[in-house]
Structure formats: C-alpha cells, structure tokens
Amino acid sequence: MPNRYILLASNAGNFAPHIQNVVGEHGTPTQATFVTTAANPYEKKEWMEFDIQAFENNGISITRIDFAGLTEEKCIDVLNKTSTLVVGGGNPLYLLEILQQKNLISLISRRVTEGMDYIGSSAGAVIAAPNISLEIPFDNREHAADLYSYDGLHLTSVLVMPHWGKQNYKETYLEMLSDAYEQDTPILSLTDNQALEITTGYTRIISCV
DSSP states (O other): OOOOEEEEESOGGGGHHHHHHHHHHTTOOSEEEEEOGGGTTOSOOHHHHHHHHHHHHTTOEEEEEOGGGSOHHHHHHHHHHOSEEEEOOSOHHHHHHHHHHTTOHHHHHHHHHHTOEEEEETHHHHTTSSBOGGGGGGSOGGGGTTOOOOBOOOSSSSEEEOSTTOGGGHHHHHHHHHHHTTOSSOEEEOOTTEEEEEESSOEEEEEOO
C-alpha cells in the first residue's frame, strides 16, 4: 500500500522544514505543484507568497498552477504527474467551485490514496473535510455563485478551521461555533503555528516554534 501523507495547516509555509524532511523520507523528489487558485479573488496574496518562499527556502522547487485557467484535461494531466500537491490559501468556497467545474474532486482523493502527498494551507486545509458548509460565514459566497455542493475532498473526517486565536476572526468564529453544535462534521481549530498531520501510521497535531 502506498505511503499516505497529508498535512493541513493554517500556514503551511511555517512547516516547510518539516515537510521537506517528510517528503524526503517518502522518497519523493523535493519538488511540488502549488495550486494558487484559492487566491484568485484577492488582489493582495501575501500569504501565498509567504508559503511559496518558505518552501523554496527549504529546498522544495515549486511549480505554480491555477486550475481556473486550465482545461479539465490539462488539470487531470498535472494531477496524474504530481507527487506532492500543495493547495494554497484564499477563498475555499471559490476553490471548491473550480474543482467541481474541472471534475477534480474524486481525482485528487484518488491520487492521495495512490500516494500523492497533499499539503493544505488555510483554504487548502479546509476543503480536505467531508463538508465545508460551516465555512460560509468566513468567505464571500459571491465568488462561488455556481457552487452546487459543499462536499469536500474527504481526506479527513474533520473540518479544519484555520487561524484560530486571531482577533479579526473572533466574532465570525463565535457565530460559526453556535451553528457547529448541530452539525455532523467535527471541527478542528488550528492556530497559525499548528497543523494536522496524517500518515498511514498515525494522525497527530504538530506545532512549529
């Protein structure tokens, strides 16, 4: 059975040294495909540039990919050739809509089962859940007007809610948590210095200094 490696973080760049060590242990070349799609609705994308720079500073060569600008066939070709997929931050509703439009949901899940490493940063961590409907208060639904389902990638049984503890998210988090009590999907809130790490041998929360 192929090695399975998933890391879901608020800021994946904070874990770049750790990720570099892990992909090396798996025998994976130190290169990754970085999906920039979730950042499309925003003019400033400093969080994305932080992650990319952190990976490159730790010896991981990054190839940027925006699924929104590619044909479905090209997206499929990219995923079939990728050994490490990093899905960056931004608007998870918009990101999920693009993945639906390109028919990539089941393919990404299958590729992870086959051994493709999956690194999710913020929005990329959110969509790994079975369902992301609780994310609605956080992000502008107008950027995902054609989103027809909130079903995620089903890479984990929990919904990762990133950036826990940041003051500008406090009111929205409190609103969301009151609704979460009635939902079936468990919530895992992560600070910017925490990540959920899933392998074929264990699942754990790790922290960076």
